[in-house]
Amino acid sequence: MAVDVVILGLGYVGLPLAREATRAGLSVLGxxxxxxxxDSLNAGRSHVDDLTDEDIAAMIGSGFRATTDERxxxxxxxxxxxxxxxxAEGDxxxxxxxxxxxxAIGRNMCRGTxxxxxxxxxxxxTDEVVRPLLEKLSGLTAGIDFNLAxxxxxxxxxxxRFGAANTPKVVGGYTPGCTDRAAEFYGRFVDTVVRTRGTREAETAKLLENTYRHVNIALVNEMARFCHELDIDLWDVIRAASTKPFGFQAFYPGPGVGGHCIPIDPNYLSHNVRTRLGYPFRFVELAQEINATMPAYVARRAQNILNEAGLATNGANVLLLGVTYKADIADERESPAIPLARDLHGLGAKLGYHDPHVDNWQPGVDVVRVDDLHSAVAQADLVILVQSHRDYDADSLAAKAKRFFDTRGVTRGDDAFRL
Ligand SMILES: NC(=O)c1ccc[n+]([C@@H]2O[C@H](COP(=O)([O-])OP(=O)(O)OC[C@H]3O[C@@H](n4cnc5c(N)ncnc54)[C@H](O)[C@@H]3O)[C@@H](O)[C@H]2O)c1
Structure with missing residues (x-):
């Protein structure tokens, strides 16, 4: 059956896109x-945070279906x-x-796709990998027989606040005609479409966005280390600087960066610059180094907090709160909680974890899942707030804990050690 669009890859990105297109009245195949x-999508079950089972049911009601048959x-x-x-290996x-x-597309597409x-x-x-494959397998020519963007x-x-419909969509085509066709397609279900000169500008715009975050997070992470030594409250510094109504955007330190975008994507750019041009993209490499060493820094600070209380990390009960890479979602990919758990385990700590979004966390070292949050917080030698999910009332947990290390700067009182 003919459909308006087939979306390949039904994960964190593909599924919300499918929902938005379905909502706008397009016929969508996944x-x-x-x-x-x-099978589980066709049975009405969602596996991503942003969509509920009811959302999937509504999509199915509007004709959405998932398939593994490329024909x-x-x-x-x-x-x-x-x-x-x-x-991949080598970054x-x-x-x-x-x-x-x-x-799969090249083998099945037709003229006009x-x-x-x-x-x-x-x-x-898009130009060097996707285009030649499509042209070879379909026998068609991009920009003439089909459109590519x-x-x-x-x-x-x-x-x-911002989902697929109200986040402006950047579009760059292989030819101006391809850009027009792609802009017309997204214009059917996205409020604002932004055109670039070509595919490379659109590809690089995404990498600039992620690199910008990576570098600025690294900046405050580096500052967090020396501000602690100098007894300066960096959270207060950022709050003050943020009152400037122009020219400043607040970024916050933390136990490291996670997810797919920030720790990984900027490497595509630095790898590309290095392999093609032979020199480094120094900002990315420095940001990578600083952000990647934050879990070890947090582990060292935890060791110092225990040490000040006359306790060895070896044998201490340490409870990690929140192990996902981002607050209020279940995605554990590249979470800094994983290297942090490994570092603390290496120092001999006995680890527990609590996360309302994660039932079975496997960081590669022994951790015990805690269900009774409040009694576990009271019993642990040290509680580390790694991810500040909205379910956590950090100040009241810090008041109950023997020692509470807040790596997110969300506590207001004097009960916590802050990053
Ligand atoms: N998750 C995010 O927050 C986010 C944000 C911006 C950009 N991105 C980018 O979007 C892309 C997708 O990320 P994601 O988070 O949706 O991934 P994901 O792992 O959640 O989902 C990807 C899906 O693609 C499927 N898949 C793998 N190979 C396939 C193939 N050959 N044909 C069809 N399906 C295939 C997998 O089975 C999986 O279901 C990545 O390039 C990522 O960098 C992700």
Missing amino acids: FDVNQALA EIAGAAAAVICVPTPL GPDLRAVTGATE LVVLESTTYPGT FSPERIDPGNE
Whole structure:
């Protein structure tokens, strides 16, 4: 059956996009290589934070269906690729999912199809990797027989204010005609479409956004270390600086960066600059170094807090609160809680964790899941607030704890040690 769009990759990015397109009245098919996922979506179950089972049921009611049969791609007017782009050995992107999805499209597309890549990747991927594959497998020519564009995904999981419809969508086509076609497509369900000169500008815009966050988080993380030594309250510093109505945006220190975007994507750019031009993208490499060493810094501070109380970390009961990479969501990917747990375990701590969003956390070292938050907080030698989920009343937990280390700067009273 012909559909307006097939979305390839039904994860944190693809599924909200499918919902938005469905809501706007487009007929949407979902394609994924994971049969169990397709089955569970077709049975009305959501696996991402931003969509409930009711949302999936509403999508199915509007004609959405998930499939693993690539032949069904043939009937789609547009194909949007939202598959993962993890890091490969040597810090370049692992493009296997992108090439796999592109090949599935190339084998099945027809004249007139619009193909859009949304996965974050290095500049040039759409033109140098996706286009030749599509042309070879379909026998068609981009810009003449079919349209090709890059449009970076900007989803912010857990953000209740900005979703797929009201976040402006950047679109860059292989030709101006491709840009027009992609802009017209997204204009059907996104409020604002922003055009770039070509695919490389759209690819690089996404990497600039993520690199900007990475670098600014590293800046405050580096400041957190020396402000602590100098007895300066950095949280108060940031609060004061934020009152400047222009030219300043607040970023906050923390136990490290996580998720797919911040710790990983800027590496695509630095890897690309290094391999193509032979020199480093120094800001990214420095930010990477600073942010990646934050879990070890937090572990050392935890060791010092215990030491001041005459306790050895070896044998101490340490409770980690919140282990996801971001507040109020269940995504554990690249969470700094994982290296932190490993570092503390290496120092001999006995670890417990509590997280309302994570039932079975496996950081690769022994951790005991805690259900009774309040009694576990009272009993632990040290409680570390790693992720400040809204379920946690940090001040009241800090008042109950023997020692409370707040790595997020959310406590207001004097009961906590702050990063
Ligand atoms: N999650 C975010 O917050 C976020 C935000 C902005 C950009 N992105 C980018 O979007 C892309 C997708 O990320 P995600 O978080 O949605 O990933 P995800 O892991 O949640 O989902 C990806 C899905 O793609 C499927 N898949 C893998 N190979 C496939 C193939 N060959 N064909 C079809 N489906 C395939 C997987 O089975 C999975 O269901 C990445 O490039 C990521 O960098 C993610």
